[in-house]
Amino acid sequence: MLRIAVRDLEESALKTLEAIQKLVDKPADYPSRVAKAKSEWDTKLSTNAKKDAFKAVRGTLAKMCIGSVRCAYCQDSLADEVEHIRPKNLFPEHAFVWGNYLFACGPCNGPKSNRFGVVNGAVVEEFIRGRNDAVVPPPAGVSGFIDPRTEDPFAFFEMDLGGVTPNGAHIEGTFEILPLDGLGVTERARATFTINVLGLNREAIRAARKNAFGGFSARMHQYVASKESGSNALELARLQADLLKTPHLSVFEDIRRQRRFQPDLLDLFDRAPEMLAWQVVPDVAA
Numbered sequence: 001m002l003r004i005a006v007r008d009l010e011e012s013a014l015k016t017l018e019a020i021q022k023l024v025d026k027p028a029d030y031p032s033r034v035a036k037a038k039s040e041w042d043t044k045l046s047t048n049a050k051k052d053a054f055k056a057v058r059g060t061l062a063k064m065c066i067g068s069v070r071c072a073y074c075q076d077s078l079a080d081e082v083e084h085i086r087p088k089n090l091f092p093e094h095a096f097v098w099g100n101y102l103f104a105c106g107p108c109n110g111p112k113s114n115r116f117g118v119v120n121g122a123v124v125e126e127f128i129r130g131r132n133d134a135v136v137p138p139p140a141g142v143s144g145f146i147d148p149r150t151e152d153p154f155a156f157f158e159m160d161l162g163g164v165t166p167n168g169a170h171i172e173g174t175f176e177i178l179p180l181d182g183l184g185v186t187e188r189a190r191a192t193f194t195i196n197v198l199g200l201n202r203e204a205i206r207a208a209r210k211n212a213f214g215g216f217s218a219r220m221h222q223y224v225a226s227k228e229s230g231s232n233a234l235e236l237a238r239l240q241a242d243l244l245k246t247p248h249l250s251v252f253e254d255i256r257r258q259r260r261f262q263p264d265l266l267d268l269f270d271r272a273p274e275m276l277a278w279q280v281v282p283d284v285a286a
């Protein structure tokens with residue numbers, strides 16, 4: 001998971017969202033607001049204005065995706081679902097708020113669904129509302145879930161790429177995402193909660209990350225060989241752009257961070273140090 005470069009949503013779409021949100025916020029009691037958020041969500045394409053607004057939402061979210069249109073959470077699958085970072089069934093007041101949306105894939109969005117937790121000291125306490133439970137708001141507090149729109153997931157997670165230890169031992173990577181070494185207890189609990197809720201270490205994703213590692217390594221070799229054989233700037237820029245369009249850019253980020261454990265790749269970075277400065281996540285876009 002990497003930080004998302006947030007873009008502005010066009011004004012007319014924002015206005016439409018705000019108008020719907022007002023309707024959701026109107027009922028005096030919380031259960032009615034939850035019900036209203038659901039019914040408004042289910043009918044979010046019922047007028048042309050709403051259709052236009054959600055077309056803009058989807059279009060802007062797609063542009064915010066890193067690399068190709070990949071899920072903001074797993075980066076593995078095609079992102080095609082508007083995901084509420086704070087679940088709309090728990091936070092009706094965020095159901096039609098632009099800042100609460102991300103583009104995610106079905107395999108991430110499905111299991112996450114209504115899951116939510118709040119930090120309590122060194123743990124994240126999950127708030128679960130069962131089918132027959134009273135409809136009450138979740139407790140206030142810091143969300144256990146890391147929000148890639150407002151936080152930098154790279155500061156919470158690291159990938160087990162394996163490599164060569166200082167004493168020369170080769171370790172096979174598992175390609176799992178783990179809480180970053182040295183996190184405080186609260187941050188660690190949030191990282192663990194986020195990994196578990198999203199199932200970020202699903203076997204298929206780990207296999208894809210391993211594959212991506214091989215792909216990045218090959219592209220880096222190709223870039224350095226091309227540079228050293230005197231290719232022109234245009235050709236090098238093309239190779240750079242190809243690499244940065246590859247899915248699983250978090251693998252590339254972790255290759256750079258952990259390069260001292262990857263002697264082959266460390267050598268490539270010495271020969272083409274500009275690869276360390278390539279920008280994976282664009283700045284907030286125009």
Ligand SMILES: [Zn+2]
Binds near residue numbers: 072074107108
């Ligand atoms: Zn996903």
